[in-house]
Amino acid sequence: MDCFQEWPEPIVRVQALSESGAGVVPDRYVKPLSERPRDAAPGKELSIPIVDLDGLAGGAAGCRAAIQAVSDACREWGFFQVVNHGVSAELIRKTREAWRGFFHLPMAEKQAYANSPKTYEGYGSRLGVEKGAILDWGDYFFLHFRPGSIKNLNKWPSQPDSCREITEEYGREVAKLCGVLMRVMSISLGLDVEFLQTAFGGEEEVGTCLRVNYYPKCPQPDLTLGLSAHSDPGGLTVLLADDRVKGLQVLKGDAWVTVHPVPNAFIVNVGDQIQVLSNAVFKSVEHRVLVNAEQERLSLAFFYNPKSDLPLGPAKELVTLERPQLYQPMTFSEYRLYIRKNGPKGKAQVESLKAK
Template structure:
């Protein structure tokens, strides 16, 4: 990474500390410009603003009925082309493991600040306890803290950087990520087949040493939720995100045309979010979707995002089978490291990165 990513440009303030201090007015750095602020109805989480993104039961994918398998695969294909987001149930990840992993992270964020500070991160890898994305000085900040850790490739994994408290954290995290990565691999095969590619095409395009990392998002209560966001609008730069949201309170919003819709989580479901590298590989047959997170004044939120990514130094480009005279290659070849440097420098910026690469 570039030298500019070695240190944060300003002192890091923990958003949880601001929330717990009892302030009634949020600092100016967290106030979004009027056009970017959530509307009062979304902040209040009116049921009218919530919508269920496609919900897909994966059980039939493993049945002996070929028609049911094809029907489920077709539902996934439709969700990828129409939404770029969907929820899966009967996905094979233990509900108990999901719940315990989320709760252990909730406990971590309630530890004394000095304990969490042992894991304070830097922008060189983002690994550890953090409170900002992007290193440009003076950028608008989001109302959230997080913990970021690497899992794959093995050479990038350093379990010593994972929290030792609570005592079960490291064990649960390893087990949870392993199972969610397996789910990601199953979905990659389905995506490949649905696109008309060989079953293993997308996985092979990601490289033998693909990347997997997790960001645990902590959104503290906010005294002025109508002025800020927990996470600014963006599309994820990697391949796919598998999100286990907080089921007690909604927060994720997906752009649908000119509107933002609040996703209502389904108990024990995992939200699948297509990211920029799948948009590139599919030559825009599948698209990543802009999304953001709202906060509220009543409840904190904890969510677990698993990023399923290409190997950092592998070249990603549109699949040759999806390039035709009618639909030429829309994106130039680029490594994932080159691509994600943009968001690591500037922070979340809508879909400006992937759109800037599209051929006219």
């Protein structure tokens, strides 16, 4: 585990590269030709579904329609946007404002929160500890909410004022939304309403964390990516995207579909753990982030994950003669070691779990 104590090379902040005024992307950020952004094929004007959760609080018909919409989105896309989700627009505004403020602090103040691969908590600029890896054009801040035993408030920014308080409230509210979505997804799979939550260890035992992504302006956005193509290793991701600047793309078949964020909506996606639990009825989907030369981007990814030491395998109710068990059980703690070693690598990890 020594490789997780320190980064293999000196860390360079992408924001510092961007603000230096250099007109060329350093070689360490230039992606292979096959991974570089390409214009979408003409005529492919697809978009991820938008689900109105207001129906859950209405009558039986509205509730059934909302559950069906989530089910269809999880089966066909692995991604959807939710509106009327219960998190206030004012809290969303304050959270964005606080984190924009952090990334605009002087570099020395941000450096005080520099992270390591041991926990990733704090201010970071790379994922994975592979020496000589091609890096992504982005910085981030990572922090834990739950379990409380690993939450380290000393790693949370004390500036801007009330950043900690606002982030705490944001985490509580988004966790509530995740609880609702987990119940809806359980019903959508034909399982008991508490199935996914129980498989994750129960509402008080789940792991929740936040990664605030900052993508600075890039002089050659056609050569690099803000975040390489990957599926999320955890359970459920709730993303607050930058609704002023597009950048997130989702893989649908062989086409990269650009997501157009609805103001104050959340973008929800299935993680690898739910793909495993559902025996691939619901699928995690590769996605990536583009950068641009004109504007910075900020997004907040909230991760809702299983308790780290519970083995997760397909639900027995979803294993049949026609659909045999696809995955071997593995704990989330074992699973995420792959990401820590290698960084984002498509869907290589979940594919490696397939039962032989």
